[in-house]
Amino acid sequence: MSKTKEEVSEPVRVAMVRDVTKVYRLGGQDVKALAGVSFEFKQGDFVAIMGTSGSGKSTLLNLLGCLDRPTSGQYLLGGHDVATLTDEEVSRVRGRYLGFVFQSYNLIQQLSVVENIMVPLSYQVPVRPDGRELSTKLATLVGLAGRLDHRPSQLSGGQQQRVAIARALVNNPHVILADEPTGNLDTATSNEIMDLLDVLNKTGRTIVMVTHEPDIAERAKTVITLRDGLIQSVEQNRS
Template sequence: MTEREIIAEFVDVHRHYTMGDNIVRALNGVSMQVARGDYLTIMGRSGSGKSTMLNLLGCLDRPTSGEYRVGNRDVSRLSDDALSDVRGREIGFIFQSFNLIPQLTVLENLEVPLFYQNRVGAESRKKAEYLADRVGLGQRLEHKPLELSGGQQQRVAIARALMNDPLFLLADEATGNLDSNTEAEILDLFDDLRSDGVTIVMVTHNPAVAERADRTLWLKDGEVEKLIENTRQTATVAAGDAAGEQA
């Protein structure tokens, strides 16, 4: 394998919860790496530790032990404020239920991440317009989220995730709430982003989605079960089958 820049890395990460007298070992010594330009999916049955892993990757939670490095920095012991900064600067969140703020327009929603870094102004507006264009919603900047379809809302969410030029996109079942046609469109958009060099980490339970990624990390009982490398070829073919429209 050629030398690649590691942008996110788990080193023997444990995450234990105490529930009453029991200790739940949600993650039990997970090590993995995300390189720049990666398209990685994380799969596993429910209870395998997917959500815990997502929360840790997104700096919404801290590991009980072990090290989580984002960029070249250990973030596993950072303060709440510092973690907020890491989320705001390095990570682009995409959620299953879109999670746009209902009372704000598309443009205002896109500006939210930069607002918390005091970067709202003419430049942020230009960037929002550019990204809205890129996801095909350049004419909808003044609309409220509820005036958009599910697929359109998810496009806005993807544009929002790109606003801060994150190290990687972190998607949680990004197509879980969409019908199959819209799902295919969103997955195509991810493919486009990936070919532009955007790093994507996606948690999913849908094999058809996972097959379009470069690699799939399988979790089982809080540990890494296996890491499967999909060749780009098979990924494309599999995606073609799923969407039923690509050769």
């Protein structure tokens, strides 16, 4: 059921967490945000992570985004065990294998649409010479062809999120991580954004999305529900 027509062959595993725990010290007490989570992400997956506040979904997303390290367990991404890498290497891994879409878009105000899309490319070694063409192409793909030189402040929320999605695509990542991508948008715009993510997923992109809205989660192929730092359920939606 998780297979679509485009993925006839065995899907490639792009990321994996195994027995991952995360413990914070808060006011002298250990708080277990993740109590042992294992999961595999295959190419073409569209996974929604759900859960109540405090269930550990944000912590899991931070770990998947290599912004944080697990207290124990393993996280494999692009053939690297993230926990063993240096800060610089982790930065490179983020830049190379991951694309981020945030709830509040997080575009850089002083840069234009195209320049915002190009930001991840400026941290790629070696530099791509065709960065601007690629970014323009992606801006067109997400429907912003006429606004290439606009500033984020001149765009609506939906348009800003489209820029963010284009930015998440520019480095051709293994996984796109979306943190409540529709959290700040109205229903109509949310649907547009979800349609866009759908299209991307259909072209083979792997998307991991955190959300607390069931109707948004429904659009993913797989829904993981977390509770008290553990995976409570894994459901497959009809595609």
